[in-house]
Structure formats: structure tokens, C-alpha cells
Amino acid sequence: MKTPIYLDNHATTPMDPRVLNAMLPYFTEYFGNAASRNHEFGWIAEQAVDKARKQIADLIGASPREIIFTSGATESDNLAIKGVAEMYAEKGNHIITAATEHKAVLDTCKKLEKLGFRVTYLPVRGDGLIDLDMLKEAITPKTVLVTIMYANNEIGVIQPVAEIGKICREKGVLFHTDGVQAIGKVPVDVNKDNIDLMSITGHKLYGPKGAGALYVRRKSPRVQLTAQMDGGGHERGMRSGTLNVPGIVGLGEACAICQREMPEETKRLQYLRDKLRSKLEAGLDEVYLNGSWEHRLPHSLNLSFAYVEGESLLMGINDVAVSSGSACTSATLEPSYVLKALGLGDDIAHSSIRFGIGRFNTEEEIDYVADKLITVVRKLRELSPLYEMAQEGIDLSKVSWVND
Amino acid sequence: MAYSNKVLDHYNNPRNVGSFDKSAGNVGTGMVGAPECGDVMKLQIKVDDASGIIEDAKFKMFGCGSAIASSSLATEWLKGKTVDEALQIKNTDIVNELSLPPVKIHCSVLAEDAIKAAIKDYRTKQTNKVASEQTVA
Numbered sequence: 001m002k003t004p005i006y007l008d009n010h011a012t013t014p015m016d017p018r019v020l021n022a023m024l025p026y027f028t029e030y031f032g033n034a035a036s037r038n039h040e041f042g043w044i045a046e047q048a049v050d051k052a053r054k055q056i057a058d059l060i061g062a063s064p065r066e067i068i069f070t071s072g073a074t075e076s077d078n079l080a081i082k083g084v085a086e087m088y089a090e091k092g093n094h095i096i097t098a099a100t101e102h103k104a105v106l107d108t109c110k111k112l113e114k115l116g117f118r119v120t121y122l123p124v125r126g127d128g129l130i131d132l133d134m135l136k137e138a139i140t141p142k143t144v145l146v147t148i149m150y151a152n153n154e155i156g157v158i159q160p161v162a163e164i165g166k167i168c169r170e171k172g173v174l175f176h177t178d179g180v181q182a183i184g185k186v187p188v189d190v191n192k193d194n195i196d197l198m199s200i201t202g203h204k205l206y207g208p209k210g211a212g213a214l215y216v217r218r219k220s221p222r223v224q225l226t227a228q229m230d231g232g233g234h235e236r237g238m239r240s241g242t243l244n245v246p247g248i249v250g251l252g253e254a255c256a257i258c259q260r261e262m263p264e265e266t267k268r269l270q271y272l273r274d275k276l277r278s279k280l281e282a283g284l285d286e287v288y289l290n291g292s293w294e295h296r297l298p299h300s301l302n303l304s305f306a307y308v309e310g311e312s313l314l315m316g317i318n319d320v321a322v323s324s325g326s327a328c329t330s331a332t333l334e335p336s337y338v339l340k341a342l343g344l345g346d347d348i349a350h351s352s353i354r355f356g357i358g359r360f361n362t363e364e365e366i367d368y369v370a371d372k373l374i375t376v377v378r379k380l381r382e383l384s385p386l387y388e389m390a391q392e393g394i395d396l397s398k399v400s401w402v403n404d
Numbered sequence: 405m406a407y408s409n410k411v412l413d414h415y416n417n418p419r420n421v422g423s424f425d426k427s428a429g430n431v432g433t434g435m436v437g438a439p440e441c442g443d444v445m446k447l448q449i450k451v452d453d454a455s456g457i458i459e460d461a462k463f464k465m466f467g468c469g470s471a472i473a474s475s476s477l478a479t480e481w482l483k484g485k486t487v488d489e490a491l492q493i494k495n496t497d498i499v500n501e502l503s504l505p506p507v508k509i510h511c512s513v514l515a516e517d518a519i520k521a522a523i524k525d526y527r528t529k530q531t532n533k534v535a536s537e538q539t540v541a
Contacts, residue, residue: 347439401438
């Protein structure tokens, strides 16, 4: 077994060697511009792009013509939200999103607020899911777009996307979802899920970075977008710029592999994830799960180890790559806004670790990580004044802390 | 973020972890920070009443590696100092010794605050003791 062990697959995934092999010829031999219509170099590139478009569309139950290539999910989120807001500005100026969205969505919405749009940020329940009744109540005649992520990047919970889409459809409001954490991991179908726009990226599903797509529905309803970049009018005029052919080939191949292997891969990842959780809970007391267990990605686990601060925990497992919701691991000194949105105390947010298990992790690695974490948490609890106080029966919530 | 070797050393081998009986007359306890901020430091000194020298120091820490190192270092420095000398320890001394980056300076501030709080607690106990002895006399 080699260290360091990578268990941060929500941040990014290693590229599958099969994806790389598919991409390589398009850097050198087949370097053509997919928009060159009058020679073979261009035709070969265009064929490769068309194949990838179909592979991506097949994975999400879409038509290839509904796939718009972008540089990644941040661009896709920006294009979807700003593009709809601008296109449908005459209809209304209200957008609905949720407090636990990715910054690519939240900060895009904040930008639109500055431009005069009104944005509703729905709170989430303790399990991380939005309340469908609150969504219904939030929709007004001025609402043009609801944007709610498919699955959350920090806690892995899956939103009731099909129901959200149904509500939007009934009210005549467009529905965008940031699908990056869910696509390729769980079955996603734009028709069953009533999705009008969906952001996709390559590097979360064992494909390349810098290659993404936006699904844009063409029929019932036909979604229109105002392009956010001006240029040659590529991608049905929605996204100008010469296509990143090798990246697109990689994204397509990555989608095809996910579609083929999802049933087996899901079982394997879920087994490893469940084993990690049960080992940690058997070895330690006061381990808390963050987010719904039932509505969750198969490879995702977010746990808080009470009385232990997250960064010090990461330091103790420095040959394991995971993330913490603790303030100390970020530049802001604020603990994760996603965990806070669940209503968790800041102390529990500071104690959280996110595990993202991936295609290339082994059972041996999971055992190693569990054993090492148990040792380090025990050691840090011996060091923790909070653990000592809790053992003495002191209610920590009733202590008045000296803090200036 | 890369940690300095001294921070890593204190994190891996923290000095003087533990607790004294906080009701003892020659023990001063300082507890600073709050769980919501991700930092709680408990620092205790045990003072030799006759000489006024800190004969032992212990800590417990809920916080990041730099905060653990700051409190561990503080206990090392406290031992053998008089209470007055201990008050001279500045957070900047800790920053320099551990090469803490700007984002971790608050860890050293916490250690200085904990030292001061522990000494204040000790002195309050001493004053009360003298007062109660005088009352008895």
C-alpha cells in the first residue's frame, strides 16, 4: 500500500488511465479545430466532439444537441444562472437557491443581486435537504429560475431533485441543478428528474480538469440563454470559443466508463464507505454523522469527532488526504457555511472531516485510515480540555467562555 | 499549509500534558478561548509558595496544531520562572520561536492570555488565603 492515501474525491478525482489514453491522440495527431468545416483535420476533431457529446448525453438521458461545452462547472453555473436571468429579465427578476450551494452558484446569485435581481436563499433542514413546501411558497410570478444542487460537495446529501423539478414545471419556472457531485455516481436522468439546465464537469468523474458542459433543454420547455462571452458563436451561440477537443474527448470517455461501471462501482464504494463509518463508530464514542444518511452519495461520508479540532486531526493523519470543515483549514477563520446551515454548533463544525472514497481506493486503505484516525482522535482527546470536562459531567453548552 | 519543524515536534510530542487539582491553593488555572472559535486552552501553573517559582506547568488544548504547539511551548518556558518573570512572556516570543505564519498569530495570543489568566487565578487565591489567615488571627 502506497501513501499518501487520497480520500478527497469530492475535491477532484484522479484521471482514469483509460480516459487519458482516449485523449492522447487529440493533442498531437488529431489536433484539428472542430469548427474547421473544409478539411479532414477539422472533420476528425468534429467527429470526436460529436461522439463525446453523445456519451455525455447518454449518461444523463439527454439528446446530444442539448450539451453545451464549457471549461467546467463554475463556468456552467455562471452561464446557466446569468444566461437565464438576462434572457428572461422581462418575465421577472427573482431567483431561488439554497444556503448550502457551491460558491459558484451563491456568488453568481450575489452578483445578480447587485445588478437588481432578487434572490431567495432557502435554508436547509438538519439533514441538509431543502423543505419542498418552503420552495413552493418562495416561488412568485416574478421567479424565473430555481437553482438547487443535485448532491452537496461537503456533506454528500442528495436533494429531492425530481420533486423540485416537478414543482418548477408546474409553476412554469426553469430549474437548474449543479450536478457535478452526482453525475456518474448515481443515476441522473434529465427527464425523470425534470431538469432544464445542469452543470457537468470532467474532473469529478475521473476525467480531465478544464472540461465541462452545460445541459440545456431543447424541448418542453425550450430553454434560451444569453451568451456570457462574445465570439465565434460556437455551441449554438451559447458559448463561443474554440472547443477543447482533447478535454471533451476525455469528458465523454469518462462519462461512458461511469455509465458502464456504475452498478458495480456503486456497490463497492458503498461497502467501503459503510465499513469506514462502522469501524470509526466501533472504535470511538461521540462520532456524529453530518447530513442525511438515507439521501446520500454512495462514496461520501462527513463525520464530526467531538472535542477534537479538525485541523489538528488532519495534522495527525498527514499521510491521508481528506478535508475538514474547520475554520483553521481555510483562509477565512469561519467554519464551513454548509455545516452551519445544518444548524450544527460551531464546535461540531470545527470537528468535522469529509471523506470522499473513489474508484482507485482499496479496502486495505480504508482499514488503514480507520485505524489511524482512531489512534489520533484518542490521543487528541487526551489533550482536549473539552473532553476532560465532558468526562467530568460538565455541560459544555452552559459554560461561560472567556473569549475576547 | 506547511508547518515548521518546531510546531510538528510539539504536536507529535506535546510537553506537560495534563491537569493539576484546580482547587489547590498553589495552583493557578487559566482557561481561555471558546469551542465555537475552535480554540480552548487550559493552562495551569503550580507555584512553590516559599520562593514564588513556578515548579510545574501543565496544559490541555482543543485547537489546531499551532495552538497545541504554542501551549506546549508555554508550559516549557513557565517552569523555573518566578511569577513576575512569567508575566514577561509575550506572544511575539512564541511566534518567533515556532515561526508561526500570520494566520496563526492568534494561537500565540491565546497562550499569552492563558498564562496571564493562570497567574491571575493564582494571585487571587493567594490574596484570599492571606485575607482568611488574617481573619483567623
